Amino acid sequence: MNKTELIDAMAADAGITKAAAKKALESFLGNVEKSLKKGDRVSLVGFGSWSVSRRNAREGRNPQTGQTIKIAAKNVVKFKAGAELSNAVN
Template identity: 45%
Template sequence: MRPPEHRRHPMNKRALVETIAAKTGLDTASAEAALEAVVGAISDALANGDKVIVPGFGTFEVRDRSARAGRNPQTGEAIQIAASKAPAFKPAAALKQAVASS
């Protein structure tokens, strides 16, 4: 099986699984299990407050967002937005270069 042709729309999970299977020689069930394991490991690490560094790809981390003032767009009323934590991704230089040169 060869990888799907270049698309102008977002790659969905099925297409990603097919690409992984084609590039690794795994069957699609094994490729899907591998993808689920990677996503699960990253999610678990972030939930524990850990940083995940994938050399050549980037860094996944949790960033703190401070409390801030905002406005309700329907009424214009001032509201207070609570502090929160948000997942973030910082691409590696190699990934930035690959995207810029494509």
């Protein structure tokens, strides 16, 4: 399912226009992004939670040449599925 299909499904399920569903989805995604940028954790009970963790700098290898390269430190977003979501897909 892509973003357009999700908007269509949200509009149909909620009985709202596609424009309203798009606005709601974009608001949700924007607020999740803002919270993660601040370093907060976003949790939806039963669905899952997003958090930010720090990945340290490390050395890696270029698979084509075998040359050692330095990989810079960065923040990464992690998602952990909740119990209800995990049970639904199993």
